[in-house]
Amino acid sequence: MTHMTKLLLSASGLSIAVLGVQPAFAAGTTAGSSITNTVTVEFQVGGVDQTDVTASDTFVVDRKINTSVAEQGNVTTTVAPNQQDAVTAFNVTNSSNDVVDINLAATNSAAAHGGTDNFDVSGFQIYLDDGDGSYDSGDTLITYLDEMAEDETRLVFVIADIPNGRATGDVAGIRLTGTVREGGAVSSLGAAITESSSNDAAVEDTVFADADGTFDGISFDNDDYTVAAAALSAVKISEVLATGYPIAGATEYFNIPGATVQYCIAVTNASGGADATGVTITDTVPADTTFVGGSILIGGSYDDNGTPGDTSDDSCSGGSAGGSFDGTDVTAPLGTVSAGTTEVVTFRATID
C-alpha cells in the first residue's frame, strides 16, 4: 500500500510545496524550504490510455551555517609609530542559507603578509562601512553585524593604535573573527548556534558547513600593520667666515670677538623608512654671540668632503632665506624630509 500513501501526498501537497521554494542563492536554497520531487507515469493497457500514476517524495532543506571573513586586498597596512586609529578592512559574508547575526572580535595575531609579528597594537574598534568603501566619520561603531541576509557581504574596518617607539619593518598581526549567531531579532545579537542533535527529513535541522573544515560557525582572517618609521639624525657644524672678519688681510680665521660664525644644521632621514613631515629645526643662538638678522637660509647643500663621519672638514652652502628668530632661538621649518635625503639650515652670529 505504500504507493497509495505516496499518491495522497502528491495529490494534496505537490504544487504548493514547489511554489514555496525560494529562488536559488549562492548560499543555496533557503533553510526550511521543502523539496518535493514528483514523478508521473503515463501508459496504456491494450491500447487504452490508463490514468496517470504519480508518486512524490518530500524533504526539508536544513539550515547550513557558514560565514567567511576575508581581508580586503592582500597587502599590509603601513603605519607610523604612535599612529592612532590605523585602519584595516575586512569583508564579512553570510554564506548561510538563512538570516543570521555575525558577532565580531578583533585580536592581536600572527603576521599575515610575511615578516614576523613582533609587537601588539591596542584600542581595537570595529566600524561598519557606510557604503562609500572608506573609513570615515559616517561609519558606525559595532560589535556585531545585525541581520545578515543570505549571501550578504558587509565591509568592516578594524582600527587600532600603534605604540610609540617601533622601528621600520616591525610587524603587528591582527585577526578579525566572525561567529554566526541566531538572526531574527533586529538590533540585538542573537543567541549562540548549536548544531541540531535531531536529524529528520521533515524538519529544518541546523548544520555547520564551515569552509575551513572546522565545523563551528566561526571564520577569521589575518591582516597586519607594518611600521615605516622616520629615522632622523642631525649634524651641527660651525666655521668662522672671512666675511666681516675684524682683522683686515687675515688668511686664517679664529673665533675672536667681532668674527662672524656660520652655523650649519643638517637633518638626514635614513633611507628605507617613512618620509618625515612637519620637521622644524629650533636652535638656541649661543651665549656671547649676536644673531645676524636675516641670515637664516633653508634648503642649502651639505658637503661632507668625501669623509662621512668626520665633520671637521665639512661645509654648507646655498639655501634661501626663511625661518625666524625670536631673540633667543632660531626656528626653521623644513617641511618634509623624505627618506634618504638631507635638509640643511644655516644661520650666522657674530662673536661678542
Place this chain on the structure above:
Amino acid sequence: MKIFLSFLALTLPMTGAIASDVALESTVLVERSEQMPDGTVSMTLEEPARVVPGDNLLFVLDYHNEGAEPAENFRVVNPLPDAVAFRDTNDAGAEFSVDGGEHWGALSALTITGEDGAVRPATNEDVTHVRWILDRAIPAGGEGRITFRGTVR
C-alpha cells in the same frame, strides 16, 4: 453537507488512480562521499534527514506493473524541483526539457535564449524536466528502476 460533497470530489479522482495497475514509488537519497584513511573515497546513500545546499541527491523511481496485462507506451515524466539542479541519469535514453516541458530532446540539442536575445547551449543547470520513454511494454508483474542525480541549489 457541503463539506461532505467536497470531500467526495477530492477522493473520486484518486479512486480511479488506485484502480490502475502500475505502482510507482519515488525515493530521494543523499549521496555522501567520505575520504577514507587509505585514500579511497567511500560513497554512501542516506535518507534525506540532513540536507543542505550543495548536497548531491539520488532520485530513485521504482515502477511495478501489478496488473494482468502489459503496460504499453510507458513514459515517466519527472519535473525537477526548483531547488534541485540536474546532474546525470543512469538511462542514456532520457529526454530533457529546459522550458517547462514544452520542448524535448537530448540536452546537447537544447538551447537557452537569454534576456538579451543571445542563444547558448543548455546545461544541466537549465533542465526543468526529465522524461524516459520506454521502447518496450512492461509485462504483467514486470518492474524496473530509473535513477537520476541532482544537487541541492
